């Protein structure tokens with residue numbers, strides 16, 4: 001079901017907007033004019049950077065609007081179900097975002113060139129797809145694990161279109177369990193590397209401890225864990241959050257992503273409300289202490305993703 005008419009009618013509701021604190025009516029009215037002019041037939045009109053910025057600013061500055069859009073678009077206020085339906089927007093956006101591409105490039109360069117690499121919380125498989133191909137000639141076998149079956153099916157499709165079936169596996173599983181839905185233990189029989197990119201902030205301490213326990217038990221002693229996670233301050237600071245969103249869209253549009261008005265509205269709305277959806281973003285120092293308990297120590301670290309996230313390469 002196409003829910004965008006619902007969003008449009010929500011935006012059209014001047015009374016609701018006027019009664020909501022911090023609502024930038026001027027911006028929303030402009031957005032509304034454009035939305036009303038568009039219909040199903042022209043909904044693929046590419047987004048202009050300035051329009052993306054206006055929409056995002058309106059959404060981020062108005063929590064009520066962000067929630068309403070996310071809900072109208074069919075995104076449940078529940079992380080587990082949210083990622084089931086988010087994949088289409090994610091795939092349309094992320095491969096064009098400079099900050100994200102830099103993370104992928106670093107992952108490809110830092111991870112071992114052979115052996116099993118666990119892509120934990122691998123979602124739609126973008127990272128694994130890139131790691132199979134770059135650097136050229138690598139012998140990695142990517143093992144994508146995620147609890148969301150829909151995005152994982154998309155990952156399998158993506159990976160099978162670029163590589164042989166013996167170069168990848170997908171497992172529907174909770175990372176903390178270590179056993180997939182068919183009873184297969186995917187951390188065993190050992191692996192040379194793992195990624196945890198934008199996932200740990202969705203795991204509470206007990207889940208994260210389990211994941212680290214599995215990694216400590218099964219990763220090669222020379223193996224590395226490539227870790228990226230939003231910094232707690234970004235989640236807690238509305239200005240940083242909005243700047244980050246602007247950077248993401250600006251670079252995607254600059255790089256030629258054919259985004260439409262849907263993308264900033266939906267992704268913006270999700271991210272704008274993410275901080276209130278029970279996240280577990282942590283400070284870098286907290287991460288390092290926690291991982292240290294499992295013998296994992298930082299080899300390299302930097303701020304990434306326009307400064308919004310911590311990237312740490314861990315090894316034993």
Ligand SMILES: C[S@@+](CC[C@H](N)C(=O)[O-])C[C@H]1O[C@@H](n2cnc3c(N)ncnc32)[C@H](O)[C@@H]1O
Pocket residue numbers: 083120121122123124126127145146147148151173174175176196197198199202203207
């Ligand atoms: C933001 S996405 C990360 C996407 C991907 N790693 C990337 O950045 O390219 C977070 C993913 O973690 C998954 N996830 C969250 N908690 C999980 C858990 N306990 N077990 C398995 N997957 C989980 C979600 O289903 C979602 O696909």
